[in-house]
Amino acid sequence: MKAAAFEYIKPQDVPGAIQALSGSAGEGKALGGGQSLGPMLNLRLARPKLLVDVSRLEALRTIEDKGTFWRIGGAVTHSAIEDSKLVDCTPMSDVAHNIAYRTIRNRGTIGGSLAHADPAADWPLALPALAASIVIAGPAGERKVPAGEFMTGAFATVLAEDELVVAVEVLKLSKGARWGYWKFCRKTGEFPESSAAMLMDPERKLARVWVGALDGAPRSLDALAVEIAQRGALAASEVAVSAALDLAVPGQDPVNRRLHVTAVRRAVQKGFA
Secondary structure (H helix, E strand, O other), X not given: OOOOOOEXXXXXXXHHHHHHHHOOOOOEEEEOOOOXXXXXXXXXXXXXXXXXXXXXXXXXXXXXXXXXXXXXXXXXXXXXXXXXXXXXXXXXXXXXXXXXXXXXXXXXXXXXXXXXXXXXXXXXXXXXXXXXXEEEEEOOEEEEEEHHHHEEEOOEEOOOOOOEEEEEEEEOOOOOOEEEEEEEOOOOOOOOOEEEEEEEEHHHOEEEEEEEOOOOOOEXXXXXXXXXXXXXXXXXXXXXXXXXXXXXXXXXXXXXXXXXXXXXXXXXXXXXX
């Protein structure tokens, strides 16, 4: 199939992109790498009347060292994060390296992945686990949203129709931080059947365990994270993780729950290895 007819513009800056989206009466769509939106257009699952191409806006394509955190532009590609020496001391490059295939990573953007909000995608899971913030720009200016509050459901976010993800701010971790990330895929490059992330950073007072690839947004397993912070990897027993998932994601069928239990336990084991 071919996409339905649409208009295309390539604004010169972020204000121009926001103005174009604001003037589209809800019929506009921002275009980043197009790795998700492109197929949706061809299948006519998405039929915007206007595409606003933000993929080449320089303000969205930089990675900046802000002292205590990294600021990563919304149009930075997965491969740029994978290759960047600026973020090689964080888990970001490791997560980016395991997204799909290199050809996808060369085009797909971190902001596009967040805005698309696929429940099985990597960034909607990894960024909440890393206590990141999403910087959103709109007609009223910029606002920041904790990454764990950005995605509200499957393919749904807090973004208004005239707003853009302009950056992601990721806290720098201490040397003693422990990070684990795990996902089960039927084959390399596919979206996972289950996924999980763990961060333990006593110096930053962070203890986080998140599970993804659910029917909706990723979920936090707060009580389990506290237990792991206090007792280490032994706290992530099969019984404890299963109980935590039953509270956070009730009603899962046994097969899915088993996959998620294993993903969480392997993320924890990887972090403490």
